[in-house]
Amino acid sequence: MAKVSVVIPVYNGAATISRALESVFAQSYSDSEVVVLDDGSTDDTASVLAGYGDRIRAVSQPNRGLAGARNAGARASGGEYVAFLDADDEWMPEKLARSAAVLDQDPNCVLVYTGALRVDQNGRPMPNQDSQTQGVDSPTLAQMLERPWNVVPSQFMVRREVFARCGGFDERFVTSCEDLYFLLNAREHGHFRSVPELLVRKSTRPLYPKALEREQECELFVRLVRSRYGASAAGLIREFRRMRVKVMRHMARTLMEEGRPKDARRCLARVIHYQPASPKAYRRYLKTFLPARSPLAASRTGDGEA
Template sequence: MASPLVSVIIPTFNRADWLAESIGSVLGQTYPHIELIVVDDGSTDHTRDVVQAFGAALTYMHGINRGVSAARNRGVAASQGTLVAFLDSDDVWQPGKVAAQVALFQQQPGVEVCYTDEIWIRHGVRVNPKQIHQKHTGWLFEPSLPRCMISPSSIMLRRALWNRLGGFDERLPACEDYDLWLRMTVRVPVTLIPEPLIVKRGGHADQLSRSTPLLNQYRITALDKLLRTALTMPQRRAVLSMLIRKCSIVAQGAAKRQHTDRAAVYSAKAQQYRCHLAGVGGTLVDMA
């Protein structure tokens, strides 16, 4: 694979104040064969002006607000590269990020997807990720069940794998990355490049994981979808164990806030999953 074209998709919505730095970090990569597509998901700020200042260095797509999943999927559909990468519009890349990932694909033709370590910035200050956020390499399905292990801004995958996965689920307003990575990691191993080659900037009010309520609800949806796919028996038991835990967390939180109907619904779901787990000969698996 000699100098493959890498398609980079930046979805954005009302992040004009962050976007220029993100775009600049892509255009400043040491690897030259990059196609950059910015998908504006219906922004009402001055995002268009920011993007157009870069001229012909990128492709700009604008549409109605349909969510980040639709924006990413639209960008990939319009792209041409044999390798696909994503960058959230509040994150930035280190200059050697793409080169390192392309080199890995060239050196290891059997690898279908890789990701990198990351630097965390919160409210403008660098912070150390907790132990539970430590990155791993190889088969990541079960480690990915409790939480999203892979940052979209860090991943690069072959287009053939993307096509098999079918893209992000546009029905999910959040946790769409958690959903896709689970569908991916149950199929293929993921190779980690241990260098911190992305900078994740968080803590701001419009960060999706902060501004979207009920995240566990969408994780439960993603996990439940997996039960209708081909899983090994240990994988099925692990998914059921995680569903029980997440439904119990939602039920307890709803009860604490005196949302009795919601608490009852998720308590019943947890019990249904307990029955399912018992039916496949499993016991609750401890996953932090």
């Protein structure tokens, strides 16, 4: 039995899954198995996976979303540690070795995560690679309840027994927030450790419309966190909502620059939802009904934001 189970959920990922798998096969760590969970793909994903033969264990199921796919993949695996990789991400060759070593050496550590380099769809590093964890290597639960802990599944490895005690990822989440909620749950069972090197290439996708479509699950995240942690999660909820406002404003600004005021209006309506007492939020929203102005005209008035 392999010590580490690599679980890769994929949905219509025929264009990227090979790149993800090759990064797994290139690992310096060899005591691992690879389980790929095809979550109801309708493209050529199944054919691509078939080409790998017995190098992987391919499992398929009707579409259930990311949480359900990761959970099913974990159930189909048997390693002591479970490492997740999204089908459009890649690992550096030392990812598994560096992560497994931490869990081997520290039996009280339940989860280890590495750094990640965000790249665009062409594989180029994104600007403004802000620190995801603000220099805190082993957060307390109290610290994680102060703000969103933006460590994605491709970055972490977790002990199987802890994953099972958490009940895996909460399948009420289909496309978003399942990782944030899982990390809070896992932290209740023991401490985390960090490997500071950038050992994941995390792909970024266009925000619109997916970020807007995820708003319902963001609201679910807030409700579950408030129910589970009460007043101690006030900081996390506040910062999570602030983060959502930032995303919605950014999308609206981009959409206005693209001449898509109706789409921008949808995003700004969500800003108003989060900030109902903000006059600026209403002004931005109303501007989407005005005739488009040239960038030069906007710069002359000093008013170029959506």
